[in-house]
Amino acid sequence: MKMNKDKDFILQLQAGQCVSCGICAESCAYGAIRMGDFPEVDEENCRLCGGCVQACPVGAWVMQRQDERQEQPVDDSNGIWVWAEVMDGALAPVSRELLGKAVALAACRPQPVEAVLIGGEVSAWADELIAAGADRVHVVESPLLSDFVEENYTEVLAGLVRKQHPSILLIGATPCGRGLSARLAAVLHTGLTADCTELEMDTDSGLLRQIRPAFGGNLMATIVNPVCRPQMASVRPGVMKARQKDTSRRREIVYHAYEAGRTDSRVRVLETVAEEVGGTSLNDSSIIIGIGRGVKTRRCADEIRKWAERIGATVAGSRAAVEAGLVDASVQVGQTGHTIAPDLYIAIGISGQIQHTAAITGARCVIAVNPDRTAPIFNVADYGWAIPVEEALPQFMNILNRCV
Structure with a gap:
C-alpha cells in the first residue's frame, strides 16, 4: 500500500482546512481513504474519480489541474x-x-x-x-x-x-x-x-x-x-x-x-495465449494487391486472389472492400487499418481517398487500375491504367502467362 506522501500525486489534502470529519472516507467507493488523525489516500486503490473532493464539506481535498503542476522546463x-x-x-x-x-x-x-x-x-x-x-x-x-x-x-x-x-x-x-x-x-x-x-x-x-x-x-x-x-x-x-x-x-x-x-502489485499477467493467423503478414509482403469498391463481385475478387498467388503477392483491401465482404478486416489498408510499405502496391478499383493513400506512402512503386480517370489514386500512383477491373484482369493474366 502506498499512502499519499507524494507531492506530485494529483489528489492532495489541504491539512490546514481538514476537520477530520471522515465524510471523505465514507464516500469513497473504492475504500482508498483511511482515517487517522487526518485522512490519507491509498494511491494504488485511488481512481481519481473526484468523489471525495465533491463530498468534503470544507474543501480540503484538491485535484490539481495540469496547468497548476510543475512541467518540465x-x-x-x-x-x-x-x-x-x-x-x-x-x-x-x-x-x-x-x-x-x-x-x-x-x-x-x-x-x-x-x-x-x-x-x-x-x-x-x-x-x-x-x-x-x-x-x-x-x-x-x-x-x-x-x-x-x-x-x-x-x-x-x-x-x-x-x-x-x-x-x-x-x-x-x-x-x-x-x-x-x-x-x-x-x-x-x-x-x-x-x-x-x-x-x-x-x-x-x-x-x-x-x-x-x-x-x-x-x-x-x-x-x-x-x-x-x-x-x-x-x-x-x-x-x-x-x-x-x-x-x-x-x-x-x-x-x-x-x-x-x-512494480504495480495490482496488475499481473496470468497467461499469454498465442493465436495463429493464417497467410502472410502485410508488413512482410513485398507485393500487395489492394482491392476496393471497383471490384464489384466476389468472383472477380477470387480471380485476383488466384493471380496474386501466382505472382507471390498478398491481397489486401480498402474499407469499402471490407464492408462488402471481399476481404477480411485483418488486411484492411487505410487510416483505420494497416499502414504498408511494400516494394510494389497494385491498387485495383480503389478511388484513392486520403484515408487510404495516407497508409500507402511508404510503397516504393504504386500501380493504379481504375476506370475513372479523375480518381485521386492516380495523383499518388507511379503508373496508372484507366480501365474497368473486369477488362484489366484478363490482360494481367495474359502478361503473366507470357512471362512464365
Whole structure:
C-alpha cells in the first residue's frame, strides 16, 4: 500500500482546512481513504474519480489541474528518444524505423538520438539499436519486467524522462505502444499526437511538426506542442524508413537499476495465449494487391486472389472492400487499418481517398487500375491504367502467362 506522501500525486489534502470529519472516507467507493488523525489516500486503490473532493464539506481535498503542476522546463530539454519495443524475444521493426526518422530529425537541429530498452532480457539488442542510429541506449533490465505491463513500463519510462529531459519521445503505434504512449503522456502531463504519418523539424524553434490525417481523413493536420516536454508522437509501423545498419558504430550503453518495489502489485499477467493467423503478414509482403469498391463481385475478387498467388503477392483491401465482404478486416489498408510499405502496391478499383493513400506512402512503386480517370489514386500512383477491373484482369493474366 502506498499512502499519499507524494507531492506530485494529483489528489492532495489541504491539512490546514481538514476537520477530520471522515465524510471523505465514507464516500469513497473504492475504500482508498483511511482515517487517522487526518485522512490519507491509498494511491494504488485511488481512481481519481473526484468523489471525495465533491463530498468534503470544507474543501480540503484538491485535484490539481495540469496547468497548476510543475512541467518540465522547455529550455532544459534536449535529445530525441525512441522506445525500442521488444516482444516475444524480437525487436519490433518499427523501432528501427523510428530511429531512422530520429536521425533525420536530428540532422535538421543537432541533438543526440537515444533509445530505451525495457524488459527481462533485452540488453542483447543494444548494439542493434546503435547500428540503427542510436547515439546512446538506456537499458532497464529485470525479471520483473519480462511481461509487458503498461503500468510498470510507464513507471520506468516516466522516471527516465523526468531525469534526462528529452525534447522528443517517439513510440511505435503497435498494440503495446498505443496504450503505453497514452498512459505515459497522461503521467508526464504532456501532449500526444497518435498515428502520425510524417514528422518534420522546425529548425528555428526546435518544435516537432507532427502530421496526421484528421476529420475522418479529409485533411492532414500539422500539430505542434510549444509548451510541454517531451513532445510525444506515436507512428504506425511501416510509415518511416529504417536506416541501413552500420555495425561499426560504437556508442554509449547506460544501464539503470530497477527497484522491485516500483512494480504495480495490482496488475499481473496470468497467461499469454498465442493465436495463429493464417497467410502472410502485410508488413512482410513485398507485393500487395489492394482491392476496393471497383471490384464489384466476389468472383472477380477470387480471380485476383488466384493471380496474386501466382505472382507471390498478398491481397489486401480498402474499407469499402471490407464492408462488402471481399476481404477480411485483418488486411484492411487505410487510416483505420494497416499502414504498408511494400516494394510494389497494385491498387485495383480503389478511388484513392486520403484515408487510404495516407497508409500507402511508404510503397516504393504504386500501380493504379481504375476506370475513372479523375480518381485521386492516380495523383499518388507511379503508373496508372484507366480501365474497368473486369477488362484489366484478363490482360494481367495474359502478361503473366507470357512471362512464365
